[in-house]
Amino acid sequence: MNASEMPTWIACLTPPGQSALATLGLYGPRAWQTLRKLFRRRSGGELSEQPVSGRFWLGRIGGDVTDEVVVAVKQTEPAPWLEVHSHGGREVVRFLIELFREQGLQLCSWEDFLRKTNADPLSAEAAIALAQATTPRTAGILLDQQQGALRRALEAIQQSLERGETAAAEEGLKQLTHYASVGRHLTQPYRVVVAGAPNVGKSSLVNALAGYQRCIVAATPGTTRDVVTTRLALDGWLVELADTAGQRSEAEALEEQGIRRAWATAAAADLCLWLLDASTPP
Ligand SMILES: Nc1nc2c(ncn2[C@@H]2O[C@H](COP(=O)(O)OP(=O)(O)OP(=O)(O)O)[C@@H](O)[C@H]2O)c(=O)[nH]1
Ligand SMILES: [Mg+2]
The missing domain is CATH 3.30.1360.120 (Probable tRNA modification gtpase trme; domain 1)
Structure with missing residues (x-):
């Protein structure tokens, strides 16, 4: 046309x-x-x-x-x-x-x-992702992408191949592959699950990191039943912390449901923090 x-x-x-x-x-x-x-x-x-x-x-x-x-x-x-x-x-x-x-x-x-x-589709996608950026750090990276960072990296690999420098091209591709998962987290949070036995302080840790009382904390084991998520920025990256029900074998039906949800959340997470009470033997 x-x-x-x-x-x-x-x-x-x-x-x-x-x-x-x-x-x-x-x-x-x-x-x-x-x-x-x-x-x-x-x-x-x-x-x-x-x-x-x-x-x-x-x-x-x-x-x-x-x-x-x-x-x-x-x-x-x-x-x-x-x-x-x-x-x-x-x-x-x-x-x-x-x-x-x-x-x-x-x-x-x-x-x-x-x-x-946008003449360059990569630049257009970076501009769209920029609208979802939630921290100055991720916005800075996306602005760089919008101004052609990925396109320049791809062109450098192509030029290496044209010159017959396969080792340099391979190294360039390896670096890009390494950054692929980082790129996903420019708009999607890192999902971090806090898990462990009941009463070890999981909800207290989430509250301390969030800076406010996001989760109920109590001396009774089995306080947290559902998965409670909190979003925060750590070192300029968006992180979604998930507080979960304490894991134990002798749980009643309701608590057991919470434990199943905790396992499913942990399985889909980027990182699972298993919390232990340092004052009692594991
Ligand atoms: N001494 C001490 N007590 C703590 C610490 N962290 C939490 N607690 C106390 O331990 C109890 C349980 O804390 P929670 O944060 O509710 O523990 P939890 O692992 O989320 O417990 P469940 O949700 O029942 O699995 C509360 O009375 C807290 O005040 C800690 O670092 N030191
Ligand atoms: Mg709890």
């Missing part, structure tokens, strides 16, 4: 709900002409016939009802890519999207919008 045949897309790039501002993205061959039709510059006069990359304007969009917006041209090639910064809130966003859809623009999700506007 050549550039003039492709559809023109619109997406809301900011989360739905209450906020002062919202941003709409427009991308495709008809984006600029449609904006020119609907937008009135505050200083008067028409927008130029062709978009100019890096320029922005203040004005209004609408008919009887209008919203004050800032429009920006992010890119002009291979097709115009624009942003409209409007007031926030579901209704203003809905009203603006409808105006553009009446002009033939097609609505897509913000994830698809990133995929359409």
Whole structure:
């Protein structure tokens, strides 16, 4: 499909709900002409016939009802890519999207919008993952990925192969494989299960690490029955701690259910901490 045949897309790039501002993205061959039709510059006069990359304007969009917006041209090639910064809130966003859809623009999700506007699919996926980053450390790594870190590593391996340097290529691939599981944890937490016999202090340890009383602590063995999870950042990485029921053989039916859940959670975990009471022999 050549550039003039492709559809023109619109997406809301900011989360739905209450906020002062919202941003709409427009991308495709008809984006600029449609904006020119609907937008009135505050200083008067028409927008130029062709978009100019890096320029922005203040004005209004609408008919009887209008919203004050800032429009920006992010890119002009291979097709115009624009942003409209409007007031926030579901209704203003809905009203603006409808105006553009009446002009033939097609609505897509913000994830698809990133995929359409990013020439490099790896960069698009990194930008989507960045929206889920929960710590400055993981956000920093994802920003680096979005700016092409993985692509550069793959290109370096390819160049080694083209030069016949198979050992260097193999080393590069080994490093990438090593980082694969780390990459998964940029958006998914490390799952750490705290397990052990009843009353050894599992819930107390989870509370100490969480910094608040997340779990019930009591002197009675068998206090924790269900799996209780807590998310926290350790050294800049997201960790989900799971407190579990104490493991013992002579448990009544309810406690036994908790023990089965504890085993299942431990089996799916990245790490299982088995806690022992240091004051009694194991
Ligand atoms: N002396 C001492 N007591 C502790 C320590 N950690 C926890 N306790 C006490 O040990 C008892 C049991 O603590 P919990 O944290 O509820 O133990 P648990 O392993 O979660 O117990 P269950 O949920 O019943 O399996 C409570 O009375 C705690 O105050 C510790 O490091 N030293
Ligand atoms: Mg407990």
